Amino acid sequence: MGVMTEVARRIAEQLRSADELRRVAEANTVALLCELAEEYSVGCDEVHEILAERKVTVGGAGTPGVSEFIALELAGLLRCTPMAAATKLADALNLKYRHPELFRAVRLFEVEPARACKAADLCSGLPQEVAEQVTSRWLGRQGKLGWTAAFNWLKKLIIEADPARAAAREVKQRADRGVHVWGLYEGVMNLTGRLDVLDARYLDAAVDRVADILAVEQPEQTRTILRAKALGVLANPAYALALLQRAAQPSLLDDPVDDPVGDPAFEAGGQRHDPHCLGALCGTITAPLSRLRPTLELAVHIHTDAVGRLTGAARVDKAGHITTALLAELLPGLDVKVQPVIDLPELPAEDQYVPSVPLKRGILLAFDNDMFLYRQHRSQGLDVDHTRSHRPGRRGQTRVGNLAPLGRTAHRAKTNRAWRVDQPRPGQLIWSSPLGLTYEVTTTGTRPLD
Incomplete structure (x- = not known):
């Protein structure tokens, strides 16, 4: 036991x-980020004025402007x-220029950098001196508190420091309300959002209410799963x-069924409900429920080898990859339209500057993300850029091996010649x-070559 304790102590140290x-x-x-940003400048004076490097402010009020291309380098x-x-x-930058004492504490290892940066961000709406x-x-005091307690106290200090500004920030936050579906993870997706306080509480209550109903028919499911299904x-x-x-009206149902969507009475128009009911939930659904489902159009891409065998992966637009086995579970009852396969090598080169609709569609389907470092944006809606600049009079420049989707900043950096790019073969870009x-x-990601 003594040997075990000694080994454990050494590992702990x-x-x-x-x-x-x-x-x-x-x-x-943190310190080096600031120093590099202060020194970084691409200095391309030969380019047209509209493409010249600009100084932008990425931090809060009181922080210096930095090169618009610094984030690409970082x-x-x-x-x-x-x-x-x-x-x-x-x-x-917020930490160094707006909170010098906090920045000093980070340099002296008196406070965690992540905690200090979070604190500076929460104070971004305050004047610098405040x-x-x-x-x-x-x-x-923060060092004696856990993460949540420390920032709850900081939020209290921020409100006390400037109540009027705190109220204005609440108004701004309400203007930023929204709901977002994002991030596929092994067959499920995330849902986040900001709602009015009462709307959020009502939604929570409605989810609970429907989950209670589902629990009667699916008692094996956990409460968490039932709320998600609700x-x-x-x-x-x-x-x-x-x-x-x-x-609400169990006595009015002749033959309860497990799923009202598949119940012929529901599909025929809800005849099982008392037409004279005066309750808040009464009413007649006169159309099949399947026809009242909200319309959703999305593309699902599978390899030709998977057709008929449902093996491998399927890519769902604006979601990500799922197994074809899960795809088979999700498709029944949905309208499916099969589109012709796009064979990229067979797409002909074109002479005009702007790619045709079929060529652009093929590029965007082939590259589901932009082709700059570490794939930031979905390709849909991005610029489809020529890797080698288009020159009038030359034939066949607009082709698969000379096109790639890019975000606007990366496109500007390339056109500015701050960044240089080559495409040795379709889908392989070398950035300098x-x-x-x-x-x-x-299409599989980014690899540093230095």
Whole structure:
């Protein structure tokens, strides 16, 4: 036992040392981000004025302007998307220029960089002098508090420092309300959003109510799964109404069934409900529920080898990849239209600058993300750019091996010649940064070459 304790103690000390090294590295990263941004400039004077490098402010009020292309360079150095790189840079600049005492504490390893950056971000709406006062007061106590408690206290200090501005921020947040479906993860997706307080509470209550109804017929499911399924039911209002009616009027049903969507009485128009009912949920559904489902159009891409055997993966537009086995479970009852296969090598080269609709569609289907470092954007809606600049009079320049979807900033950086790119073969781009670093980008991801 004594030997085991000694070994465990040695491992614990190594873990503590590793954590100290992490904190040192993160603190140095914050400082170096600021230093590089202050020195970075591509300096391309030969280009047209509209393409010349611009200074942009990525941090809060009081932070210096930086090169519009710095986030692209940082993306390669930090191995993340340009948007993530810009966020890290904004956090670092906010910390250094708006919260110098907090920045000093980070450099002295008195506060975690992530915690300090979060605090600076929460104070972004305050004037610089007020923001510094708030975080200086917060700094002395935050180390004794857990993450949630520390930031709950900081939010209280922010409101007390400027109640009028806090009220204005609440108005702004309400203007930013929205609901977002994103991120496929092994057959399921995320749902996030910001709602009015009462709307959110009503939605929560409605989800609970439908989950209670589903629980009677699916007692084996957990409460969490039932709530997820209930939200899906609410996405089809007619189906939700049918379930609620059935639950509210059980005595009026001749033969209860497991699923009202498949119940002929429901499909025929809800004859099982009392037409003279005066309850809040009464009413007649006069159309089949399947026809009242909200319209959703999306494309699903599968390899030709999977047709008929349902093996491998399927790519769902604006979602991601799922197994073809799951696809088979989701398709019954849905209208499916089979589109012809697009064979990229067979798409002919074109002479005009703007690619034809079939060629552009083929490029966007082949590249589901942009072809800059670490694939930031979905390709739909992006610029389809010529890898080698189009020159009037030359034939066949608009072709699969000379086109790639790019986000607007990467497109500007390439046109500005701050970044240079070559496409040795279709779907393989070699990018060279202003610092002389090179990266290979393919449909499978980004690989640094230096």
